[in-house]
Amino acid sequence: MLPTPTRDPEAVKGVMFGLTAYTMWGCFPLFFALFDGVPAFEILIHRILWACIFLVGLITLLRRWPPVVAALGEPKRLGRVLACALLIAFNWGIYIYAVESKQVLQASLGYFLTPLVNVALGMLVLREVMAKLQLVALGLATIAIATQFVMLGELPWISLVLALSFGSYGLFRKQVPLDGLSGLFVETLLLFPLGLIALGWLSWNGSSHFLQDTSTTGLLIASGALTALPLMAFAGAARRLRLATLGFLMYINPSIQFLIALSVFGEPLGLIQLATFVLIWIGLALYSWSAWQSRTRYAVAS
Incomplete structure (x- = not known):
């Protein structure tokens, strides 16, 4: 009889953590749609401020201060962390705007595009050699965007900006020796003073929605915790x-x-938009197959 394969309990936990993280990120449109009349810029400010405050307590609870202190003790390396912070804040802001303006399909397309943007950045910036299937996948994505531009007369700019900003964030983030939780805290910490200045400016102009009513205030505060929680689950995965x-x-x-x-x-979802998604999905299938084949060959070789 063939031995029954045993499940690795840690791998099962990892899958559960991964499902939790990606499901929470996927449901973010439902949360940001709750903000009635609050501009994306103001939501972004509070997301940064409350995420930073929430992470202070979380890092204290988990006793993860040593890597944070070490990072803050090397100012020369903080330039890349600041670049990461600005890119992720820009990405957050555009995403919130996409939800508020009811363009979640474009946001979805942007995150489908992100792995292919990573391939392009790896080839252009890091001079990585791409597999043939990955190049084909990148070509399909280019054709998809070009088709939408030619047939509809407009670029899906939200999709492109989300994919490029998040892909660039990943490129810089690879060069920062910080885990996800510590890295996010240092990033929000660097943006914290700018957030306070922006909040002060909104309050001085009388355009701040904070403390105007209980529900909006609660949602603004909750945005910080909801920024950190899926990242914790992702780190566990x-x-x-x-x-x-x-x-x-x-x-x-x-x-x-x-x-x-x-x-x-x-x-x-028009026919041209559907065709765009289909081309991207085919590209992602080819990309995933190529990545899987590379992993299999590496496992056999080792």
């Missing part, structure tokens, strides 16, 4: 799972956003 497994789980996030855009927000 990253410690327990192979990178290839994480890569497959990653598609849960934009898939949920795609479904929410259609079923909850009732966004229209």
Whole structure:
């Protein structure tokens, strides 16, 4: 009889953590849609401020101060962390704007595009050699965007900005020796003074929605915790799972956003937009297959 394969309990935990993280990220449109009349810029400010405050307590509870102190003790390295902070804040702001302006389909497309943007950045910036299937996948994504531009006369700029900003964030983040939780705290900490200045400016102008009513104030504060919680789950998954497994789980996030855009927000999906998504999905399938083949060959070689 063949031996029954045993489940690795840590891998099972990793999958559960990964599902939790990507499901929470995928459901973010439902949360940000609750802000009635609050501009994306103001939500972004509070997301940065309250995430930083929440992370202070979390890092204290988990006793994770040593890597944070070490990072802050090397000012020369903080330039890249600041670049990461500005890129992720820009990404957050555009994403919140996409939800508020009912363009969640574009946001979904942006996060579907992100792995292919990573391939392009790796080739252009890091001079990485790409597999043939990855190049084909990148070509399909380019054709998809070009088709939408030619047929509809407009670029899906939200999708492109989200994919490019998050892809660039990942490029810089790889060069910062900080784990996800500590890295996010240092990033929000660097932005904290700017957030306070912006909040002060809004209050001085009388355009701040903070403390105007209980529900909006609660939502603004909660945005900080909701920024950190899926990252914690992702960190738990990253410690327990192979990178290839994480890569497959990653598609849960934009898939949920795609479904929410259609079923909850009732966004229209035209034939050209559908063709764009189909080309991107085919490209992602080729990209995933190429990544899986590379991992298999590496495992056999070692």
